[in-house]
Amino acid sequence: MPLPSLQTVIARHQFRAKHSLGQHFLLDLNLTAKIASIAGDLAGRQVVEVGPGPGGLTRALLQTAAAHVTAIEIDPRGVAAAEELAAHYPGRLTVVAGDAMKLDVVALVPGPRQIVANLPYNVGTPLLIGWLRQAAAFERLTLMFQEEVAQRIVAAPGTSAYGRLAVLAQWTCTAALALRIPPEAFTPPPKVHSAVVRLLPHAEQPTPALLSAMERVTHHAFGQRRKMLRAALKPLGGEAFLGRAGIEPTRRAETLTVAEFDRLARLLLEGAQPEA
Template identity: 55%
Template sequence: MTDLPPIREVIARHGLSASKALGQNFLLDEQLLGRIAALPGDLSGKAVLEIGPGPGGLTRAALRAGARVTAIEMDRRCLPALAELGEAFPGQLTVIEGDAMKLDHADIMRGEPFAVLSNLPYNVGTALFVRWLSGEAWPPAWTSLTLMFQREVAERIVAEPGSGAYGRLAVLAQWRSTARLAMKVHRSAFTPPPKVMSAVVHVTPAVMPEGVSARVIERISESAFGQRRKMLRQSLKGVPGALEALSRLGIDETRRAETLSVGEFTELARRLTG
């Protein structure tokens, strides 16, 4: 079933408006939505998790691609519009009313591998992203993350050492995953237009380096970039064994966190993993 009314018409009929409090910005361009839904590859018959579908613009693009979508939405105003979409694609859409930050996503997906495809609400996007990247279990339950962020956040995820955007997000996204900026999206594509530009990031799991604890690299990156203007000898002095590990690795403790490569953070974490 592909003969659906324009998203703008759905929004008007249900009296919907984007909630600033929920970080909503609706995408209406169906060609653009189709391009985003194509980024994870062939979705036919695949399980997809979507956070904050709103009126269902990206949802319908995924459904048209043949995906089986589980959508988590906490704005009950949007539920009738999503219910109509479920009727148009029988058996393909499951809608869960709730807060994605409080739910176990792997449990919701019943242990099945799934792709995450979402125009993330701005107010929870980074927190959800860090959550998906964290934890010792690897490979993760998700097979890919295709996520819309504010462009500034997207650039931080794919940043290289030495750049102003490079920080904790880059380390977490790159030490055991591959992250790329897949598409830039102009603010005018949204209703209402946000004050900033946006971009879509695509992340896929890579091989986890042996002998490295996720908990350790998370702590190191948090400490190092929590005081990014200070030298490592100052920012990491609260991490037991960190300064000794820097010395053993031949990393000058007068360097700053933004100069360390993802590989150097990984080696430092390996030395501290016990």
Template identity: 55%
Template sequence: MGTIDGLPPLREVIEAHDLVAKKQLGQNFLLDLNLTAKIARCAGDLTGYDVLEVGPGPGGLTRGLLAEGARHVVAVEKDARALPALAEIAAAYPGRLTVLHGDALELDLTAHLKPPVKVVANLPYNVGTELLIRWLSPPAWPPFWQSLTLMFQKEVAERIVAKPRTDHYGRLALLAQWRAEARIVMSLPPEAFTPAPKVHSAVVHLTRLEEPRYPADGRVLARITAMAFNQRRKMLRSSLKGLAPDVEDRLLAVGIPPTARAEEIGLEAFCALARNIAG
């Protein structure tokens, strides 16, 4: 697809603004507007929603979000070279696109968004996981967003949706699935991007739960899972011995065998242990 909105094809935009992707910014551009529109649709109905996008680059996904009916898009771009291209999109969609120049890790993005909000982004590889953890760990729950539709390296996507007793299961899966429904909705090969990365990519869609799946103190749960998975080859009675002097008794009290390893234990059991430790 060359265009969806009367604006130039993305290859022309990149040439006109000299937007060569920079590795140090984690940039890999999607130039096929069919694909960017498909990613936008993975987020569901956008009409009536503000949408936060991080790392729009030349604006392919931005255009998809606007064409799919987003009420207002707030696009955060660190690379000043992309701002003129994004300004052209803003002019084509008057009043519906706000571009913020800066680092998404440092800006207060909620000040620019009105609920309900969805987050849709082809995240820069170098900050994707950190942003996800922040969005899943706000001071108060529920968060400012209703859903997250995010592109990651495929390995990271698999870690988000992983189940116990699988290679990718760990702290990221527990955090994501404690507070959201998470599923992979789309996979993309390296050649879909310019430049082509060395890895496959995947889009994960997370829908927030109004409250965590099982009751637990988030800080206690984070401490337990960090200790357990930082020594994932050890039995839990060893990896968690710093939690409490009677940790074996506490494990048995919530139905976890002390000889089990972290990757064998599901979210519900970890939450039960967190409640036991906190109480």
């Protein structure tokens, strides 16, 4: 039995994108193939996709040399469509019906693992932050976001998009914009452009304790962006804390490099350690 077209799948399962699920379906198979290629050589890799919808990107991933694809879908229509697709690729596709926000991908899928996904707009950022906490477990993450979010991930210090997300992403990974996609490529078209970000985790990753310290530092630093760091970081020691790090207290969070935030996080962790 031949593989049905995406249009047939959409009609059969009454696929109308749900705003509540942040759904915008990418049906252009040339584009989905391009996204799969951005992930690099997937031979022997375990690939995780979140929110496959009608299965456009899923098909592209299954046409690579990936060892296995695991599709996580919260929408029952998407689950049914993915299970239908799995029948055409025996042993290559596993469908997990569930909320990706509540699933531990690392426990679910063995390594070497990658995530390749057109993320639902409404949960893209929290999903990414959760995966960054486990960055050492991934070989690569190839993720599509609203372009505004993608720009925030790769932003440089001193730019308006630079903030907590940029620091956390670039502290744990090398992040780069790989592809910009116009609204008309989607069904239904969103009001904004989308972009694919490729994240390559660094060989050395922070310990859970250091990661927690970084999250505290960035939370306070960017929580009051217009304030000087001496005021924003007052709960962590203010001027004295910044002085120990060699950072001018009148600077603002968006001017600090990732390396300077790393220095602050390590200093905070050091100060939290009990004395020997």
